[in-house]
Amino acid sequence: MERVGYLCTYVPVELVEAAGFHPMRVIPRSSEKDEVLLDPNICPYLKAVLSQLQRESPKGLVFINSCDGMRRLYDAVRWFFPSLEVCILDVPRSSDERGVLYYREVIEDFSRWLGNLRGKPLLEEEVREAIARCNQRRRALFEILKERPRAGDLLRALKGGFPPKDLQEVRLREGEGRVKVLVTGSLLEADGILDWLEELGGEVLIPDVCSGLRGAGYVGGGEPFLALAKAYLEKPPCARMRGSRRRLLREAVKEVQAVLAYIPKFCDHYLYELATLRGICKEEGRPLLHLEGEYTVGVSEGIRTRVQAFLERWR
Amino acid sequence: MALYAGIDVGSRTTKVVIVEGEKVLSSEILLTGSDPRGASWRCFQRALEVAGAKFGDVKRVISTGYGRKRVPFAHREFTEITCHARGASFCFPGVRMVIDMGGQDAKVIALEDRGGVLDFVMNDKCAAGTGRFLEVMAQAMDLDLEEMATEALRAREAVPISSMCTVFAESEVISLIAEGIPREKIVWGLHLAIARRISSMVKRVPQGEPIAFTGGVAKNRGMIRALQEVLGKKLLIPPDPQTVGALGAALLAQEIDW
Amino acid sequence: MRLLYKALRSPNFWRVLKPLACLYVSRERNRPFTLWVEFLCWVLGEASRRKRPVVWINSFFPVEFIYGLGAVPFLPELFSAIVAYFNWTRGPISKGSSLLSTDVCSFYRCAMGLLDYEVLPAPDLIISCSQICDGTKAFYEALSDRTGVPHLLLDVPYRKDKRAKIYVKDQLTEIFEEARCLLGIRTPLGELKNSLEISRRTESVMREVAKLRRAVPAPFPGSEGMSYVAGMSFWSLGTGRGLRFFEALRDRILERVRKSRGYLKEERFRVLWLHHIRPYYPNPIISFLNERGVAIAYEEVNYPWWPITRGDDPFDELAEKICANPWGGPIEGRIELVERLIEDYRIHGVIHFSHWGCRQSTAGAMVIGEVVKGRGIPYLILPGDGADPDNYSPGQTMTRLQAFLEVLQQRWRFMRA
Numbered sequence A: 001m002e003r004v005g006y007l008c009t010y011v012p013v014e015l016v017e018a019a020g021f022h023p024m025r026v027i028p029r030s031s032e033k034d035e036v037l038l039d040p041n042i043c044p045y046l047k048a049v050l051s052q053l054q055r056e057s058p059k060g061l062v063f064i065n066s067c068d069g070m071r072r073l074y075d076a077v078r079w080f081f082p083s084l085e086v087c088i089l090d091v092p093r094s095s096d097e098r099g100v101l102y103y104r105e106v107i108e109d110f111s112r113w114l115g116n117l118r119g120k121p122l123l124e125e126e127v128r129e130a131i132a133r134c135n136q137r138r139r140a141l142f143e144i145l146k147e148r149p150r151a152g153d154l155l156r157a158l159k160g161g162f163p164p165k166d167l168q169e170v171r172l173r174e175g176e177g178r179v180k181v182l183v184t185g186s187l188l189e190a191d192g193i194l195d196w197l198e199e200l201g202g203e204v205l206i207p208d209v210c211s212g213l214r215g216a217g218y219v220g221g222g223e224p225f226l227a228l229a230k231a232y233l234e235k236p237p238c239a240r241m242r243g244s245r246r247r248l249l250r251e252a253v254k255e256v257q258a259v260l261a262y263i264p265k266f267c268d269h270y271l272y273e274l275a276t277l278r279g280i281c282k283e284e285g286r287p288l289l290h291l292e293g294e295y296t297v298g299v300s301e302g303i304r305t306r307v308q309a310f311l312e313r314w315r
Numbered sequence B: 001m002a003l004y005a006g007i008d009v010g011s012r013t014t015k016v017v018i019v020e021g022e023k024v025l026s027s028e029i030l031l032t033g034s035d036p037r038g039a040s041w042r043c044f045q046r047a048l049e050v051a052g053a054k055f056g057d058v059k060r061v062i063s064t065g066y067g068r069k070r071v072p073f074a075h076r077e078f079t080e081i082t083c084h085a086r087g088a089s090f091c092f093p094g095v096r097m098v099i100d101m102g103g104q105d106a107k108v109i110a111l112e113d114r115g116g117v118l119d120f121v122m123n124d125k126c127a128a129g130t131g132r133f134l135e136v137m138a139q140a141m142d143l144d145l146e147e148m149a150t151e152a153l154r155a156r157e158a159v160p161i162s163s164m165c166t167v168f169a170e171s172e173v174i175s176l177i178a179e180g181i182p183r184e185k186i187v188w189g190l191h192l193a194i195a196r197r198i199s200s201m202v203k204r205v206p207q208g209e210p211i212a213f214t215g216g217v218a219k220n221r222g223m224i225r226a227l228q229e230v231l232g233k234k235l236l237i238p239p240d241p242q243t244v245g246a247l248g249a250a251l252l253a254q255e256i257d258w
Numbered sequence C: 001m002r003l004l005y006k007a008l009r010s011p012n013f014w015r016v017l018k019p020l021a022c023l024y025v026s027r028e029r030n031r032p033f034t035l036w037v038e039f040l041c042w043v044l045g046e047a048s049r050r051k052r053p054v055v056w057i058n059s060f061f062p063v064e065f066i067y068g069l070g071a072v073p074f075l076p077e078l079f080s081a082i083v084a085y086f087n088w089t090r091g092p093i094s095k096g097s098s099l100l101s102t103d104v105c106s107f108y109r110c111a112m113g114l115l116d117y118e119v120l121p122a123p124d125l126i127i128s129c130s131q132i133c134d135g136t137k138a139f140y141e142a143l144s145d146r147t148g149v150p151h152l153l154l155d156v157p158y159r160k161d162k163r164a165k166i167y168v169k170d171q172l173t174e175i176f177e178e179a180r181c182l183l184g185i186r187t188p189l190g191e192l193k194n195s196l197e198i199s200r201r202t203e204s205v206m207r208e209v210a211k212l213r214r215a216v217p218a219p220f221p222g223s224e225g226m227s228y229v230a231g232m233s234f235w236s237l238g239t240g241r242g243l244r245f246f247e248a249l250r251d252r253i254l255e256r257v258r259k260s261r262g263y264l265k266e267e268r269f270r271v272l273w274l275h276h277i278r279p280y281y282p283n284p285i286i287s288f289l290n291e292r293g294v295a296i297a298y299e300e301v302n303y304p305w306w307p308i309t310r311g312d313d314p315f316d317e318l319a320e321k322i323c324a325n326p327w328g329g330p331i332e333g334r335i336e337l338v339e340r341l342i343e344d345y346r347i348h349g350v351i352h353f354s355h356w357g358c359r360q361s362t363a364g365a366m367v368i369g370e371v372v373k374g375r376g377i378p379y380l381i382l383p384g385d386g387a388d389p390d391n392y393s394p395g396q397t398m399t400r401l402q403a404f405l406e407v408l409q410q411r412w413r414f415m416r417a
Helices: A011-020 A042-051 A068-080 A097-118 A126-148 A151-159 A191-200 A225-234 A246-256 A268-284 A301-311 B036-052 B080-091 B133-142 B146-152 B164-177 B183-202 B220-229 B241-255 C003-007 C010-027 C033-047 C065-067 C074-086 C090-099 C106-117 C133-145 C164-182 C190-213 C222-235 C240-258 C286-291 C313-322 C332-344 C365-374 C392-410
Strands: A003-006 A024-025 A059-064 A086-090 A179-185 A202-208 A258-264 A288-293 B003-009 B014-018 B023-031 B058-064 B097-103 B108-110 B119-125 B211-216 C054-057 C072-074 C127-128 C151-154 C269-274 C294-300 C349-355 C378-386
Touching: A003 A011, A003 C392, A011 A024, A011 A097, A011 B108, A042 A068, A059 A097, A059 B164, A068 A086, A068 C365, A097 C164, A126 A225, A151 A191, A151 A202, A151 C003, A151 C222, A179 A191, A179 A246, A202 A246, A202 B119, A246 A268, A258 A268, A268 A288, A268 C133, A288 A301, A288 C133, B003 B036, B003 B241, B014 B036, B014 B241, B023 B036, B023 B241, B023 C294, B036 B164, B058 B080, B058 B241, B080 B097, B080 B108, B080 B241, B080 C332, B080 C392, B097 B183, B108 B183, B119 B146, B119 B183, B133 B146, B146 B183, B146 B220, B164 B183, B183 B220, B183 C074, B183 C240, B211 B220, B211 B241, B241 C365, C010 C033, C033 C072, C033 C222, C065 C072, C065 C074, C065 C164, C065 C190, C065 C313, C074 C106, C074 C222, C074 C240, C090 C106, C106 C133, C127 C133, C127 C164, C133 C151, C164 C294, C164 C313, C190 C240, C190 C313, C222 C240, C222 C269, C222 C294, C269 C332, C269 C392, C286 C294, C286 C313, C286 C392, C332 C365, C349 C365, C365 C378, C378 C392
Parallel strands: A003 A024, A003 A059, A059 A086, A179 A202, A179 A258, A258 A288, B003 B058, B097 B211, C054 C072, C054 C127, C127 C151, C269 C294, C269 C349, C349 C378
Antiparallel strands: B003 B014, B014 B023, B097 B108, B108 B119
C-alpha cells in the first residue's frame, strides 16, 4: 500500500485510509536536520522533516497551516521538491460552529485531492467504512488508557499515527507513580524522556503533546465530512487553537503534582503559552520544568540530569 | 615596475603580500596580538625587507580582514570575500567556488566565470567549523594540530559527534575518551562533523567547480580529507592557503582603477 | 525613569509635548514628518485622556475598524519600534524575555516589558487578526492573560477564496457587535463607513506616492519609508490626519521628481529592502548605504497591495481587503510583489533583512532568493534584530553589507552612469 504522509493531528486520516493509502505520521527517526532550505533558526522538527524528504518521499504529503514554520515548509517543499504531491489543509483557529462548517468545506476539498491522487474519486461508503475502522481502533486505545499504560510505550505506539493500529507493545505500569506529571508542549520525538521520567518514579498522567493524546475522539454519524470536521476541531486542542485550551490546561495542572513543558526551540505558539502556563503553575502551586527540544531522537545527558534534578524534590 | 601590497588583518594573524605584475615578491605572516595597527605595520615592514623594497616603492595598499579599518597606510579596503575570491582565482584560474576556513570564521564564496563574486555565505556567529574549534578539540585530547591531523588521516571509522557547539562538543569528546573510544575515531568524527557543517553552507550558494580551499585550516590535511569525502569532490589547495586573502588584496590594488 | 513613565500616561504631558515637538521638528521643513509627530502626540494623548476606550490591535488588523468603533487604537508593535528609535528598548526587552523567551520577536518582548513598566495606555479591549504571523494570535492572547482584558481574535484563513471572505466577514460583524458591547459604546455604523471612505481616499494617494517613487534617481529614502511612513499607514488609516499626511508626502515627492532630485547626492545603485522593518536603534547601516550611493529605492512594507474596493457593506469591504494581504497564505504572494517591485523600481540588488524571531519572513528568504537570483540580481540575507541593540553585531553586519556592495559593483560594472 502506498503511503501518504501527514504532519499534524488535525489531518483527518480516515479520508487517507478511505482512498486506499496508508496514512503515515511523519516523525523522522533520525536527528539529522537540513539547515539550508528554510532558516537555521526555525523549528527543529521541520528541519528534520526536510532532511528526511531528501532520503525518501511518500506518494503524497499533507500539510496543515498550523504555524508559520509549517507554512514555509510547505512553500520550501513545493519549490525544492517539485515532484512531490502535496496539499495544505486550512484549519480554522476556532472550533465553534462557524469554524466547523468552514473546516467541512476544507475536508471536502481534501477528499477531492485524495481522489485525484489515486485516480478515482472517493465514495461515501469508503469514507464511512474508514471512519468505522478508526473508531474501533479508538475504542481499543481508550480501553487501554483506563489501565495506566506506560507513557513512553504509548507515545511509540502513537508515532505510527492516531488512532494507533498496533497496541501490542504498550506495557502497563506497575502501580502508581510517586509524582503525577503533566507533559505538555509540541511534538515529543524523544519518547525516551517519558521512559526516563517514569523510571525515576514519575507517572505521566497526561501526555499533552502533538505526538501524544491530541488525536481526535470518536467520529460521529451523519454526513461524513461534517462529522469529521466536528470530531477533529473538537478534539483536545493544541496551543494554536482559540477557545477552551486555557481552561483545559488549568484543569490538567490541577490534576497533577508537576508539569513538564517540552517545547521545541523557536516554537512560537507554545513559547507564548509558556508565559501563561507559568502563571497557572504558580497559582496552583505546581513546579514547572521547561525543556527545550532540538529534535534529538535519543535523550541527552543534559535532559536526563534536568529531569532527575526536577524529580529529586519528591524523595 | 610598481609594487602593490595587500594586508589581511585577521583576529589571530596578520598577513602581507607584495606583488609586482604576476610575481609574488614576498608573503609574510605575523600574530596580530592586541595591536592590529602595530602588527600590520611590522608585518608590512617584514614583507618589504624580504622583497628588497622600500616603503616608497609600493604604489598602493589594500587592506582586508576583520581589522581592515585599522591600517592607516592602506589606500582602500575590501572585504575578505572579494579578496579571497580574487586570490583563489589567481592561483586557480577558472575556479568557481572558494571555501575559506579561518581561525574564527568560515565562508563559502561562489564565483562567476570571470572570478568575480556571485554569492557568498558566512558563518561568523559561532566557532563550529573554524580553526578555533579544532584547536579546542586538540587540546581536549592532549594533541597538537599536527598529531591530530595524523590521527584523522589514519582513521577508518568515525564516532558520530552530536553537539555542534564548541563548548558542548568538548565535553562530549572528554566523555568519549573516558569511555575508551579510540582517539582516531573521535578525531575523525569531529572532522566529519565540521565538514558536514561546511557542506551545509556550500548548498546555500550556486554550485560550481572546481572548488578551492583556503584559509589557515586548509593547511590541515585531516580537514582536507574530511571535506573531500563529504563533498565528494577533490579540492584545490593553494601553495600558501593562509595568505590567499592578502594576495587577492594585493592583486586588487594592482588592478582597480584608482 | 519612573517619572518619565508616569508622565507618558498623563494627557497633560501630550498636550504640552505636541506643540513643542512639532515646533522642534518643523525646523527641518519636512512637512510629512511634522504631521507624523503631530499624529503621534494626538493619538497617544487621546489614549491617555481616556475619554474614548483604548483598543490594542496588531499592525495588520484594519485600524479603520477601531476608529469606526469610536475608540482609540494603540499598536504595541509600532510603539516598540518608536522606543527602539530612542534606544530605550534594552530594559523592556530584558523584562519581556524573562516573561516570554529570547527566541521570540523582540518587538513583542519589548511590548511585554513596557506593559510591565506600566508605561503604556492600558487597554480596554484587545483585538488582533491572525495575519501575518503566529505572534499576532499568541502574543495578544498572552497579553490578555496578563492584563485580564478580553481578547477578540479575527481568524483569517489560509485560503482567500469566496468562502474564506464570508468566514472573515461574519467574524468581523460579530467582533464589531461584541466590541461595542464590551466597551459600552453605541457608535453608529456610519462612523465605520466614514472611516473606510477616508481610508480608500488615502490608499489612492498612497498609490500615487508609490508610483512617484519609481523615478530615477530615487526621490525618497526607503529608510524613512520603513519608519514613519509605514507607521502612518498602519496607525492613521481612516483619519483625516492620515489623509493629510499622505497628501503632504505626495506633494513633497512630486516636487523632487519634477526637479529630478534624488535623496542621495549621487545614486549608484538601487536596492529593494525586504521584510517590513529595519533596525530602528542607532546603527550605521543606513549611513553606510547612503555614503556609498546605494539608494533604498523601495521597501516591501509599502507595497500597494490594497484592493480598489467600492462597497456598500463595510464588513464586505474589510473582508476583501484583509484577504488581499500578500503576506498571509502561501509564499506566492510575496514572490509576486518582489518581482513587481524589482521591475517597477529598476532594482540592482535585494537585501532581505532577517529579523531574529520572525519565522514567517526569514524561513521564506531562501525561496525568495532563488527567485531574485534567478533574475541575475544580487541578493543578500542580512541577519539582525529590529529592536534589540544587544542582538546586533556591527562587524558581521558591516562585512556582509560591504561584500554585497562589492558584488553589486562587480555585477553592474558595465552599467552606464
